[in-house]
Amino acid sequence: MTVSIDMGQASAGGATSCCFDLEELLATRLLVQGNSGSGKSHLLRRLLEQSTAWVQQVVIDPEGDFVSLSDRFGHVTVDAAGSERDLAVIAARVRAHRVSVVLNLEALEPDRQMKAAAVFLNALFDAERDHWYPVLVVVDEAQLFAPSASGDTGEEARRVALGAMTNLMCRGRKRGLAGVIATQRLAKLAKNVAAEASNFLMGRTFLDIDMARAADLLGMEKRQAEAFRNLERGHFVALGPAVSRRPMTVRIGPVETVGRGGGPKLTPLPEGRPEELQELLFQPAGEPERSAAEKPSMTQPVPAADVLDRLTRQAVARETVETDPMDRETWEQAVDAVIAELLDDSEAAFQPVAALYQDFQVRCRIARLPGRPPDLAAFRQRVSLARAGVNRSEIDPQVWSSAETVSQNLPEEMRGVYLLLAKSALEGRPCPSDAEIATAYGTRSTGRARWLLTHMEEQGFIVCVTDLRGNRIVTLTDLDCQTTAQPARAAI
Numbered sequence: 441m442t443v444s445i446d447m448g449q450a451s452a453g454g455a456t457s458c459c460f461d462l463e464e465l466l467a468t469r470l471l472v473q474g475n476s477g478s479g480k481s482h483l484l485r486r487l488l489e490q491s492t493a494w495v496q497q498v499v500i501d502p503e504g505d506f507v508s509l510s511d512r513f514g515h516v517t518v519d520a521a522g523s524e525r526d527l528a529v530i531a532a533r534v535r536a537h538r539v540s541v542v543l544n545l546e547a548l549e550p551d552r553q554m555k556a557a558a559v560f561l562n563a564l565f566d567a568e569r570d571h572w573y574p575v576l577v578v579v580d581e582a583q584l585f586a587p588s589a590s591g592d593t594g595e596e597a598r599r600v601a602l603g604a605m606t607n608l609m610c611r612g613r614k615r616g617l618a619g620v621i622a623t624q625r626l627a628k629l630a631k632n633v634a635a636e637a638s639n640f641l642m643g644r645t646f647l648d649i650d651m652a653r654a655a656d657l658l659g660m661e662k663r664q665a666e667a668f669r670n671l672e673r674g675h676f677v678a679l680g681p682a683v684s685r686r687p688m689t690v691r692i693g694p695v696e697t698v699g700r701g702g703g704p705k706l707t708p709l710p711e712g713r714p715e716e717l718q719e720l721l722f723q724p725a726g727e728p729e730r731s732a733a734e735k736p737s738m739t740q741p742v743p744a745a746d747v748l749d750r751l752t753r754q755a756v757a758r759e760t761v762e763t764d765p766m767d768r769e770t771w772e773q774a775v776d777a778v779i780a781e782l783l784d785d786s787e788a789a790f791q792p793v794a795a796l797y798q799d800f801q802v803r804c805r806i807a808r809l810p811g812r813p814p815d816l817a818a819f820r821q822r823v824s825l826a827r828a829g830v831n832r833s834e835i836d837p838q839v840w841s842s843a844e845t846v847s848q849n850l851p852e853e854m855r856g857v858y859l860l861l862a863k864s865a866l867e868g869r870p871c872p873s874d875a876e877i878a879t880a881y882g883t884r885s886t887g888r889a890r891w892l893l894t895h896m897e898e899q900g901f902i903v904c905v906t907d908l909r910g911n912r913i914v915t916l917t918d919l920d921c922q923t924t925a926q927p928a929r930a931a932i
Contacts, residue, residue: 474643
C-alpha cells in the first residue's frame, strides 16, 4: 500500500496536489534548504502533521517551535535539560514504545544543544534490533548539529554531534531511522551529511554559493540558479524519488498548529506620559514596577480566546467538584466501556492508536470520568486486548495470570495477540486464523500477521508447526500448552 502525504499544490500544475510517497521518503531521506523566513519550519510542520497518523516521529527542535504538536497530535515534549544518561534512557524507551516526541533544546547553550542532540540520536541509533521500527527523524537548523567547519562551539561538541548526524543520514536507514534535515545555508552544512539525502526541497536563497550548490543538487544549469532568488515565502523547488523525477515548484499547504516563534508582528507602542515612562525605566532596583502604561485599560475588550480558555477551566473545575467519587473497580469498568464503544466502529480496529487515543480522551470527558484518563501506553495495551477479544472468565485465574505475566515481555501492541493465542490454547480451541490475528494487531494485512508470529517465534515465546494437512499449530512454550490444528490461511 502506498501512503501519499499531501504537501500542497504544484505551481506548474495549477490545482494539482503535490504528494510525497511516505514509504519512499523513509527509504531515501529529505533535505530542506532556505534562508530565514523562506518557510522551512512551516514545511516541516506540514510534513509532520500529515504523516503523524502513519509513522512515529522524533523532532530535534533547537528553538522550541514544534512543542505545540503535543497539544494537537499527542507528541511528548522531552526537555533536554536533564542528564545525558536520562536522555539516552528516554531515547531507548522512545524506540521501544514507538512514541512520537519533540526534543526541546531551547533552554541550552549551543555546545550543550549539540551534545544533547548527539546523545539522543546515538541512543535512537543504538536501539535493539527488535525495536527498529520506522521513525521519521526531523532535525531543524541542521547546520547547528552538522557544521561544515568549526566555529564558536567546542571541538568535542562538534565532533560528537557531527558523528551522530552522519550515523543518522548514512547508516540510519537499515535501523528504521529516516532523516529529514532543514538548513538555512547549504554551505554551512557538512557535505557528507547533505549528500546522503535523495529528496530535496529548495526554498528562497540569495547567496551565490548556496544557489549554485542548490542548483547542482537539483541537476539544474547554473543560469537557472537565479530562480531561487525569486521564490516566494512557502514556495520550494522539489526533486527526488519520493516527490518528482524532475524539478517542480511546490507551494506548501496550510497547517493546523502554530509555532511559538513566527515572524515579527507590528504592534502599537504602549501609551503613557514621558514622565511616567522615565519613572518606569529609572526606578530603583528591587521596587515593584508600577506604571499606568503597563496596566490594561478596564474598558479594553478581552480577547475571545482568553474568555473561552477561562470558561473551559471553570467548566473542568466544576465537573471535578460535581462528579461523584468512583472506586477503582468501577472506574476501570467505565474506561473499558468507553474503549468498547470506541471500537464498535468496524474501521476503528485499523486506525492508528494515536488517532484513537484523541477520540478516547474526548469520550472520557463526555462520560465525565473523574481523574486523568490512562496514558497512551496503557491505552495501547487496553486497545490491544479489546481488539483481540480476550476474555479470561472461563480460564483458571492463576493460569491466566501467568499468561499475562509472560505477555508483559512483549511490546504493548503485541500483547493482545499473545493472549489471544494463549486463550485458544488454554481452552483447547484451534489456532486463530491469519485474519483474526491481523485484526487483533490492528491491521488488514495477513502477511503482517504471519510476520508477527515469526517474530514471536524468534523471540522464543511460541513455536509454530504445520501438520501434514497444512494446518497450523501454535505451542506457547512458557505456558506448556498448544492450540489445536487450524488452516494457516483460513478465513482470510
